[in-house]
Amino acid sequence: METNIDAQKFMVSIKGDGVTIEKTVPEDVARQLITLIMGGAALYEPVSRRETLVSTNGTDGSSHPPRPGGRRTSLREFLEETQATRNPDKITAIAEYLVRHEEVELFTRDEIKGRYRSAGEAPPANFPRDFAWAVRNGWIAEDSKSSGSYYVTSKGRAAVENKFSDEVKKATAQASGRRRSRKAAGAAPAENDPE
Secondary structure (H helix, E strand, C coil), rough: CCCCCCCCCCCCEEEEEEEEEEEEEEEEHHHHHHHHHHHCCCCCCCCCCCEEEECCCCCCCCCCCCHHHHHCCCCCHHHHHHCCCCCCHHHHHHHHHHHHHHHHEEEEEHHHHHHHHHHCCCCCCCCCEEEEEEEEECCCCEEECCCCCCCEEEHHHHHHHHCCCCHHHHCCCCCCCCCCCCCEEEEEEEECCCC
């Protein structure tokens, strides 16, 4: 049985010391903010289940069964299990971790970047480029109803489940750095090259 719940939207406003932010957020994000402001659990703790997923194991409504013995999986363990090595792989794996283990459906770039520390890693030096690379790969997409919020696509889930196989890496390779012109490299121009 699949249940589709219409999520309520809440207006959040933060003002102070030269900063003014007003944004409409989903109910679960508003709940997390309220919990955090009131001194509750950390921002990344799940507050409520946003949707009921189609159950594949018939027990808890989750499409991803818990680890044997009901043990929790750390983000570090998840990155190792998924064999995420390149930056867009790690970004997608972190996003999928949030979906599977913290019941988060939508996330922001900053939420992904902030999770590197909990995985014991430094964020990529050029995080915006690498995040855009994950989007270009079709692994992550921006939610059309919530600007600045993203979700993991079915293609992204498949890449994670296939442990970023060699075929996936080859198909999603990014062109290597800047190319030097022939003049800059000291090579003679070809017949058809303008001087």
